[in-house]
Amino acid sequence: MNKFIFVSVLLFSFAEVSAQIVKGKIIDASTSSPIENVKIFESDSEVFVFSDSEGVFEIEVNSNSFSLELSALGYLSAKYEGMPNSNSNLTISLIPSRENLSEVIVNGALISKSLQSMPAAISILTSGDIRKTDPSNFAQVFNSVPGVYVNQGALNTTKLNIRGIGARSQYSTNRIQAYFNGIPLTTGEGDLTIDDFDAEAISTIEIIKGPTSSMYGAGLGGVINMYAGNAEINKTQIGISLQVGSFDTNKKTISASHGTENTSLFTTFSDLESDGYRDNGSYKRQSGLISANVFTENGNKLSFLGNFTKLKAFIPSSINENDYLNDPEKAAFTWGSSKGFESYERGLLGISYLHHLSNSLTNLTSIFVNFRDAYEPRPFNILKEERVATGARTKFNLKTTIFKFASELSFGAEYYKEWYNMQTFENLYQDFEDRGSILGNSLSNNEQDRSYANFFAQLNLELSKKLNLETGFNVNTTSYSLEDLFIQDEIDQSGDYRFRTVFSPRIGLTYEIEKGKNIYSSVSHGFSTPTVEETLTPEGQINTDLKPETGINYEVGFKGNWLNHKLYTEVALYSIQIENLLVAQRISEDQYVGINAGKTNHNGIEATIRYKLDLNDKIRIQPYLNAALNYFEFEEFTNRDVDFSGNRLPGVPKSTLNTGFELNYGTNFSFYTNLLAVGEILLNDANSLNTENYQVVDIKARYDFKIFKNFESNVSAGINNVLDEKYASSVLPNAVGFGNSAPRYYYPGNPRNYFVGVGLNYVF
CATH class of the missing domain: 2.170.130.10 (TonB-dependent receptor, plug domain)
Known part of the structure; x- marks a missing residue:
């Protein structure tokens, strides 16, 4: 009997050791927000569970070591291996997938x-x-x-x-x-x-x-958010690549990354050189980046970002119509004679910390500093610039219930301070033949302090399972001071100026028609402030009557998945009414004066279509189409006693179409095609000149393969402008000719050109 009891206790103790509970939390690698409905599968026991609304899970494992496989819609699958520890909880981050x-x-x-x-x-x-x-x-x-x-x-x-x-x-x-x-x-x-x-x-x-x-804050046109690369979980790798192409272009890149369940380190350095298609068009840029993330308990995250760029690029500038048609490789005469260029060193550093104050309240605070030191010899003068900026942004997010509706509230503030020094000098290139730009006497010396503060809030309300309300606002204050340090003339541009406080509201509604198909509508306000140069009159005094440019956007749209997520479509119709239109009047070759000249209407429709077609187990074709059709006009616009009301806005195409397909064979071979079709572009406010429609076709192929077990390689090649289309890749609206010269409206696009590349990656 005693032996039976001893064996029973022993077996029970062994079962307790073998069957242990692993606890953890799943978070988004980019935002550190919890991920719901992640499937956590234990490979040995074939047991699986799902994470709850806070990303939390508990799973029973049957050994001293375990292997978890994690998968969730919208994220890359991941694997985590470890040993049970009853004294701590796991925090596992998943990288967002871009497939759907x-x-x-x-x-x-x-x-x-x-x-x-x-x-x-x-x-x-x-x-x-x-x-x-x-x-x-x-x-x-x-x-x-x-x-x-x-x-x-x-x-x-x-x-x-x-x-x-x-x-x-x-x-x-x-x-x-x-x-x-x-x-x-x-x-x-x-x-x-x-x-x-x-x-x-x-x-x-x-x-x-x-x-x-x-x-x-001040973003009338919109906002672009870019994010650095991430390291894959439990993977360390280093890679190098080389690309060469037309116009003696070559690019060398080295990158490395290291990822664990709670750290991510990504760094890259590139060196790009090109002689350019046009005269006086050589280019050299070196750029390095480092991005690091450390995840702590409860999904808290400390992040660091550093980026540095060194550039020297010569400037061919715009040319007149005759040169554009007959000699597009030519640089503008004065820019070629002075060998004009720009060079600068630019860097940015930032640290942010995301802290979960509770299960429902988080705070994200960032501080940053960036700088730019530039030197730009131009035909009319030589510009030296120094810019240093610093600031901070903090944001709180609270999940709560308001009037019995599930809701989330976000609020915070941002402050930005910039110190800017600008000096101009004579360019004596005409006195020294074939030597390029030569620094002469000082022409101006200004110091500017610029600052703005944003106070913002947004509330999302889940009015029902299908209807969601989003509303918010921003309050902005912007000011600057200008100190004229140039004492050789009688003009003193010194002064302080503060724009009136701007209140920018927004409201939007989203309704789910059925699973995967949503319609939305929104009304939003935006503004942009004048530059310091635009606020100066020809006499050098500050124009205190100048107002920020403001606009209201009315928009409706549809976003929907079809055919079991194989087809995705978007359609947006919008109308933007802009008031106090800021117009930069050119009064000399290097000086502009800003005025509030009227109103514009921006009406348009945009569409996106993406489709995934699996021909068999290995071949997939993904065609796409992105299109925009617009009608942008001056509602009220009088400039220098000429009434342009009713005319179309110059500098923007009437329509754009971007279409093509991606062909994948297995996981090794990819082939890309792209057609960009651009409608005519008006060149002046009078609508008397315009460019022609053009179409540019690009193709590219890439093949990935393994050399050895841990060595991965790829080769790629492409052709830009396959059809050798002649077109203007950029235009200068309302160009003015000086000294009896023709206006220089055009920047010629590159003719047909080629590139090939090779890469090697070692995975530890």
């Missing part, structure tokens, strides 16, 4: 939700979308977004406009806010340089189209 577009989580919104449930026109560009294009020309990927058009005069001369907003910009992107891992990229004056970043450094891009000031 509608399930993608929009991280850039104040309250993260799936793309399909957002009452806004939002486009997502994944690493797969970026891979389809030429890696040496990252900015072109934005042309695949309906409603977005890229004017690209050269690799370093890129202008984006969203729904026609920003189309009147002369040389740079403005009226669009942009962030990289939550760090502002747009300057205090609203200028944005998007082509500094390397394609291999980016995992995802989110473009929220239309006025977004309720979330981000």
Whole structure:
């Protein structure tokens, strides 16, 4: 009897040791938010459970070591191996998958939700979308977004406009806010340089189209959120790649990553050089990035981001119609004679911490600093710039119940401070033949301090299982001070200015017609402030009557999955009414004066179609179509006593069509085609000149294979502008000729060109 009791106790104790409980929490690798309905499968016992609404799970394992397989809709599957420990809980992060577009989580919104449930026109560009294009020309990927058009005069001369907003910009992107891992990229004056970043450094891009000031402050056109690459869980790898192409283009890249269940480290460095298609068009850029995340208990996350860019790029500038038609490789005469270029060093650093204060309350706080030191010899003068900016953003998210409705509240603040010094000097290139730009006497010396503060809040209410309400607002204050340090003239531009406080509300509704099919409507407000230069009169005094440009966006749309998630469609109809239109009047070759000149109407329709067709177990074809048709006009616009009311807005195409397909054979071979068709673009406010329609076809192929067990390799090749189309890749609206010269409206696009690449990756 005693032996029986002893054996029973022994067996019971062994069962207690063998059957143990593993507890944990599943979170999103990008946002650290909990993931519901994750399937957790224990390989040895074949037991599985699902995570609850807080991402929490408990599973029984039957051995001292265990292996968990995790899977969830919208996320990459992952495996976790470990040993039971009753004293701690696991925190496991999953990387979002971009396979089913509608399930993608929009991280850039104040309250993260799936793309399909957002009452806004939002486009997502994944690493797969970026891979389809030429890696040496990252900015072109934005042309695949309906409603977005890229004017690209050269690799370093890129202008984006969203729904026609920003189309009147002369040389740079403005009226669009942009962030990289939550760090502002747009300057205090609203200028944005998007082509500094390397394609291999980016995992995802989110473009929220239309006025977004309720979330981000001064962003009349929209906002671009870019996110750095991530390391895969339990994987360490290092890779190198080389690409060569036409115009003596070559690009060298090295990257490394290390991932565990609670850490992620990703770093990359690239060196890009090109002689360019046109004279005086050589380009050299070096760029490095490091992104690190550390996950602690309860899903808290500490993140660090660092990016550095060094660039020297010569500028061929725009040319007149005769040169565009007959000698497109030619640089503008004065830019070629002065060998004009721009060079700068630019960096940004940021740290953020996401803390779960409770199961229903989280806080995300970020601090950052960025800088830019630039030198730009131009025919009319030489510009030296120094810019340093710092700031912080904090956001609280609270899940609660209001009037018995499930709801989530987000609120917080953002502060941005920028110190900017600008000096100009004479360019004596005409006195020294064939030597290029020569620094002369000082012409101006200004210091500017710019700052803004945003206070924002958003409330999401689940009015029913099918109907959701989203409403919010932003309050912005913007100010600057200008100190004129140049004492050789009698003009003193010093002064302080504060724009009036701007209140930007937003409201949106989403209704689920049936599973996977949603309609939405929204009304949102946006604004953009004038630059310091635009506020100065020709006499150098500050124009205190100048007002921010404001607009209201009315929008309805549909987002839907069909054929068991094989077909995804989006349609958006919008109307944006802009008041106090800011017009930069050119009064000399290098000086502009801003005026509030009237109103514009931006009306349009955008559509997206994506389809996945599996021909057999190995062959998949994914055709796509992105299209935009618009009618942008001046409602009221009088400039220099000329009435342009009723005319169409210059600088933006009437229509764009981006279509093609991706062909995959197994997991090794991919073939990409893309057609970009662009309608005519008006060149001036009078609508008397326009470009011709054009179509550009690009193709690319890539083959991935293993050399040895831990060595992975790939080869790729592509042709840009297969049909050798002659077109203007960028235009300068309302160009003015000086010294009896013809206006220089055109930047010629590249002719047919080629590239090939090879990559090697070692997995530890």
